[in-house]
Amino acid sequence: MSRLVLLYMGCEGQTQKITERIGYCLSESGHDTVVSSIEDLKDDFSLESFDGVILGCSIRYGKHHRECYQFIEKYRDQLATIPSYFFSVNLTARKPERRDPHNNRYLQKFLKQISWTPDRVEVFAGALLYTRYRWVDKQMIRLIMKLTGGPTDVTQNTEFTDWRRVKAFAEQLNQDFGKISRPVATYGRQRVENGSAMNVC
Structure with missing residues (x-):
């Protein structure tokens, strides 16, 4: 299967929770997954050893976090060489019509501002904490x-997060990455560098 890195940037923990759930689901499907906050990445971090990357970011006052933009700018060349995915976490997605990525203005504005075109995008409602x-x-x-x-x-x-949508996104990723072959035994099962994948897929 595939070796995947799941990175997130948030404030109060809901984006981390969603990322860990996706990572757990992918791990249960046989992929080797690494989950980490963007803030915790070391200076020598590289995407070259991964088969794919999933990036999640929340918004505050209508804007995605600056650190997410900085990460994309720094790794844009590497992002272009492997399957890459992005999901936005925001409270406007609590409304059914705003859960559609094409109809979520925050996500669409973000995609126009970055120098990266993800292979697939999704929007999840966050939590009001x-x-x-x-x-x-x-x-x-x-x-x-x-x-x-x-x-x-x-x-x-x-909590507004629809966990069925999160699971469906993970299942779609599993289908996409299932086409990539890499011995899982080389890497082990799952490593969660920040927190733990407590939720059942």
Whole structure:
């Protein structure tokens, strides 16, 4: 099967959680997977030893994280040489019409700004984690939710992620990478460098 790296950039942990779920599903399908935060990558990190890369990033105040842009710019040549995928995590995707990648303005704006064309993209709804936000962020996000019809009780957290969609994305990746042959025994099963794949696929 394939040796894959799954990288993520987020704030409160939901993007990491989604990435780890995808990594777990791919590992269960026989792929060798490495999961890591972009921030934890070492200076000598390279994509050359991987058969594919899956990159996930959340947004805050309408923009994907700067570190994600920087990663793409730094590794754009390597990204062009292997199968590569991207998923965006944002709260607008809690609405059915915004879950379509073609109809999610944040994702479409992001794709126009980067020097990389992923082989496949997806959008997942994130989580509204009021209890983890700084006071200023909590008030700003509460105002945004009020304007867009979302939850405004700052004492409650709400997870909007549709895990069936996450599983379906992982299954599609497994089909794509299943066409690549590499002995899994050379690399072992799964390594999660940041957190653990606790969720069952």
